[in-house]
Amino acid sequence: MLIVAGSASSKLAERVAKQLKCKLTKPELKLFPDGELYARIPADVKGEDVAIIQSTCYPPNRNYMELFLLLDAARDLGAEEVTAIVPYFAYARQDKRFKEGEAVSLQTVSKLIESVGTDKIYTIDMHAHRIGDIQEIFKVPAINLTAAPLLAKYLADNYRLKDPVIIGPDEEAEGWAKSAGKALDADWDYMVKKRLGPEEVEIKPRKLEVEGRDAMVIDDIISTGGTMVEAIKILKKHGARKIYAACTHAILAGDALGKVRKAGAEDIFATDTIEQKISKVSVAPIIVDAIR
Numbered sequence: 001m002l003i004v005a006g007s008a009s010s011k012l013a014e015r016v017a018k019q020l021k022c023k024l025t026k027p028e029l030k031l032f033p034d035g036e037l038y039a040r041i042p043a044d045v046k047g048e049d050v051a052i053i054q055s056t057c058y059p060p061n062r063n064y065m066e067l068f069l070l071l072d073a074a075r076d077l078g079a080e081e082v083t084a085i086v087p088y089f090a091y092a093r094q095d096k097r098f099k100e101g102e103a104v105s106l107q108t109v110s111k112l113i114e115s116v117g118t119d120k121i122y123t124i125d126m127h128a129h130r131i132g133d134i135q136e137i138f139k140v141p142a143i144n145l146t147a148a149p150l151l152a153k154y155l156a157d158n159y160r161l162k163d164p165v166i167i168g169p170d171e172e173a174e175g176w177a178k179s180a181g182k183a184l185d186a187d188w189d190y191m192v193k194k195r196l197g198p199e200e201v202e203i204k205p206r207k208l209e210v211e212g213r214d215a216m217v218i219d220d221i222i223s224t225g226g227t228m229v230e231a232i233k234i235l236k237k238h239g240a241r242k243i244y245a246a247c248t249h250a251i252l253a254g255d256a257l258g259k260v261r262k263a264g265a266e267d268i269f270a271t272d273t274i275e276q277k278i279s280k281v282s283v284a285p286i287i288v289d290a291i292r
Helices: 007-020 060-076 105-115 148-158 171-184 226-237 256-263 284-291
Strands: 002-005 023-025 028-031 037-040 049-053 081-086 120-124 142-145 165-168 187-190 192-197 200-204 215-222 243-250 267-271 279-281
Touching: 002 007, 007 023, 007 049, 007 060, 007 284, 037 060, 049 060, 060 081, 060 105, 120 284, 142 284, 148 171, 148 215, 148 243, 148 267, 148 279, 165 171, 171 187, 171 192, 171 215, 200 226, 215 226, 226 243, 226 256, 256 267
Parallel strands: 002 023, 002 049, 049 081, 081 120, 120 142, 165 187, 165 215, 215 243, 243 267, 267 279
Antiparallel strands: 028 037, 192 200
16 A cells, blocks of 8 residues: 655654555645646556545645645556545535535535545544434545544543543534543533534533543534633533543634633643644544554
8 A cells, every 4th residue: 555645644644654564655746836736646656555645624725636636646647546534624514505505515525536536535523513424425435433532542541530521512522522431431421502603602511510520521623712611611610620622623723722721721632633733642543443
């Protein structure tokens, strides 16, 4: 197998290739003066199983175009099988038409990935809550992996926890809280969220029993930090001992990290689906297991 390291996931691609003990190549990329992207795979891919690892975080449009060009080049150059590994899958939030005339962006980018000859697709904790299985979106084999157990393991390995509880900050995070809770053999629950605006949310607790206990708030994304901040405030109000904030995808728009720290998080950690300072957990093991 040959791993092609997209520019948004170069470190992750290196980790995957190292664990698989397979070849790794980094594409030649450059921008023309008019903003067009040039991409070249500097390796012989003919007859190879090729996996292109590329998150589509900021700037998503450029990173998607890089992904399309690399996938198409691998197919056109004679790769035996072409796999797209998109750790962070942008445009997944628009998974339905909320208003008349809207583009359903998840469908659009999914069709584009397939149209360039992709044989298989892997994502990690895709933010498409109204879709039960991402195979509903794609015509080719597609698997949505989860990093929740890895985040739970990091917490357990690095802190002495007192009667831990795993909390999802809203109903949409129930699955991640459950998965992380099972991995730790710990209690888990989730809160009820109402969004009041783009950066304002109201979160109300369910029947939480967190007094004197250590809590990990887990979500798929920390973007502006508003949801995580409110969840931490509620846990503190209910007497939680120490609170840890975890997510798969650390977008961290604006001063999101500062807001979460100020709210009282003991630690904040994320995975390397997006390469950030708090990306302390690598998703390479679950990608490797899936490929094998």
